[in-house]
Amino acid sequence: MDIKKHIPNLITLLNLFCGCIAVVFVAELNFEMAFYFVCLGIFLDFFDGFFARLFKVSSPLGLQLDSLADMVTSGIVPGYVMFSLLLKAQDSAAPLLIVPYLGFIITLGSCYRLANFNIDTRQTDSFIGLPTPANALFILSLPLVLEYSDSLVIFEILSNKWILLVITLFSAYILNAEIPLFSLKIKNFTFKKNALQVVFLTLAVLLLVFFQYLGIPLVIITYVLLSVINNKFLKKIVF
Incomplete structure (x- = not known):
């Protein structure tokens, strides 16, 4: 029995296990622990592919x-x-009972992307549309930003159901949008070939250090914006 061939699948199942635990924590409104278990699941998601390639x-x-x-x-x-x-965020005086369930539009968009990713041969070295792990980190960071931020403006934004619905719809859209996003893989150690990646990683570290949980959605937004700028302008000039 070749144990090596089962290691990547075991790691994948551990990713699923982390997701199941995260669901329980969300049900208990413990968003911080849910965030950490999703992070662990995403970490494992990276390594299942790594070991699959390593062991061929x-x-x-x-x-x-x-x-x-x-x-x-x-x-x-x-x-x-x-x-x-x-x-x-529901207004108890005039509840729209269906509104909270619209949050699962994110789940529908994620499902469509994952199914499409399996048959899309264009996404081997880079992505088209935002990967589901990045989108998950963006969404899971929102209740943490809401809890730990002292900004009244941020509280008002993230407590507004209409803004949350806009975020929901945009999330489902960006997951499946035909927008090429640059690869984060560094294949060689020349700055010219990796300038965009270095700039992004530097900005990401600074955003996380200075803004903490708020830095997470800012990093995701920066990644998308840099990709759009790169697609339209920088690729023709430098990259």
Whole structure:
């Protein structure tokens, strides 16, 4: 029995396990622990592919298993978080009972992306549309920003159900948008070939250091904006 071929799938199942635990924490409104378990799941999601390539045991089963695990960790969990935020933001005087459930549009968008990713041969070295793990981190950071920020403006923004609905719809859109996003992989150590990646990683570290949880959505937004700028302008000039 070749144990090596089962290691990547075991890591993928651990990713799924982390997603299941995160669901429980969201149900308990413990968004911080849910965030940490999603982070752990995303970490494991990176290493299942790494070990599959290392051991040369990539398989169709592993590909499907990876998407199914991501569907929970990076699909169901962020949808549930948005449902919880919308439920909390409801105006009790005039409740629209369906509104919180619209948060699961994020889950639907994630599901479509994951299915499409499996058959899209263009996304080998870079991405088209925002990857589900990045989107999950964006959504899961919102209740933490709301809890730990002292800014009244941020509180008003993230407590407004209409703004949350806009974020929900934009999330589902950006997951599946035909927008090429630059690869974060550094294949060589020349600055010219990796200038965009170095600039982004530097900005990401600074945003996280200075803004903490608020830095997470800012990093994701920066990644998308730099990709759009790169697609339209920088690629023609430098990259």
